[in-house]
Amino acid sequence: MYSDSDTGSDSGASDVANTQETYSSLPCFSSTPAEKPWVGRDVEKAVEELGALDIGESDSETELHELISSASTAICSFLDSVNSGEQDGFGLKDILALAVMLFDPSFLETLFQHRRHFHRIATLSTPQKSSIVVCWADSVLVKLSEFAVSVASGLSNSSNQISMPKGLSIQWQDDSLRGAAQIPYKWTFLPGVLSLEQASPAAKRIVSRLLFGVFVIRPQLHECNPWDSRTQRPCR
Numbered sequence: 001m002y003s004d005s006d007t008g009s010d011s012g013a014s015d016v017a018n019t020q021e022t023y024s025s026l027p028c029f030s031s032t033p034a035e036k037p038w039v040g041r042d043v044e045k046a047v048e049e050l051g052a053l054d055i056g057e058s059d060s061e062t063e064l065h066e067l068i069s070s071a072s073t074a075i076c077s078f079l080d081s082v083n084s085g086e087q088d089g090f091g092l093k094d095i096l097a098l099a100v101m102l103f104d105p106s107f108l109e110t111l112f113q114h115r116r117h118f119h120r121i122a123t124l125s126t127p128q129k130s131s132i133v134v135c136w137a138d139s140v141l142v143k144l145s146e147f148a149v150s151v152a153s154g155l156s157n158s159s160n161q162i163s164m165p166k167g168l169s170i171q172w173q174d175d176s177l178r179g180a181a182q183i184p185y186k187w188t189f190l191p192g193v194l195s196l197e198q199a200s201p202a203a204k205r206i207v208s209r210l211l212f213g214v215f216v217i218r219p220q221l222h223e224c225n226p227w228d229s230r231t232q233r234p235c236r
Contacts, residue, residue: 040090040098043078046071047101051110055117068114072136075102079143083150092155096221099151102144103218108187108210111137116185138180142173145206148213179203 049071055064081088082095090098101107115137122133150156164172179202183193193199193207 040078040094042074043098044101046074047107050114051107053114055114068136072140075140076143079140079147082155083143083146085156087155095151095155099147099213100218100222102147103213105187105214108214111140112185112187115141119185132178132181134177134181138177138183141180141183141210142176142206144213145176145209148209148217151217152212175200175202176206179206183207 049067053064053067078090078098082090087095115135118135118137119133122135126133179200182200182203183206184190190207190211194204199207
């Protein structure tokens with residue numbers, strides 16, 4: 001719980017509090033994110049464009065797909081670079097500032113809205129009801145869930161797949177995409193997946209990581225409350 005006042009009355013206790021280290025399973029990051037770096041402008045622009053995009057009112061389908069392709073590529077390229085340990089010129093402050101943006105509940109709400117739209121289109125054009133529908137948003141969710149692990153592990157030069165044989169890594173990604181396809185269409189429903197017997201281990205893994213990013217990592221980097229104080233549900 002965040003507080004603006006000091007509740008301690010003992011000056012000695014205050015001195016101890018000032019010198020005592022804070023221990024956490026997460027890396028010790030500044031609670032205030034850095035100003036958005038120039039190296040992250042492509043990602044920042046992509047998030048803003050997806051947030052401002054109204055698919056139902058788009059005049060040109062070609063322009064719509066080009067915008068989504070460009071935005072998703074920028075986000076996925078950034079996530080891939082961090083998850084692989086390469087980081088491609090992104091410093092620690094750069095990555096953490098973008099983590100605050102990508103784990104913002106409003107961005108996830110937007111991502112899930114676009115995902116629902118494209119899943120519906122794909123389902124209508126797919127005659128076989130047993131087919132698993134996967135779209136670009138599912139890929140972003142998978143990579144974003146892996147990004148949560150990367151940040152929580154201190155951005156070490158290792159990833160979930162870096163030590164795996166190529167064939168096993170491909171199978172892991174395929175299972176992850178199938179798991180992402182099982183996730184509900186509203187991001188506020190994600191907590192329920194963890195107790196759902198029908199959900200696959202991959203789906204539960206992705207959901208638990210996303211929730212960890214939103215409700216644990218982001219509040220540590222940027223003082224905020226990701227819970228709606230009225231409904232006690234995740235913020236939209």
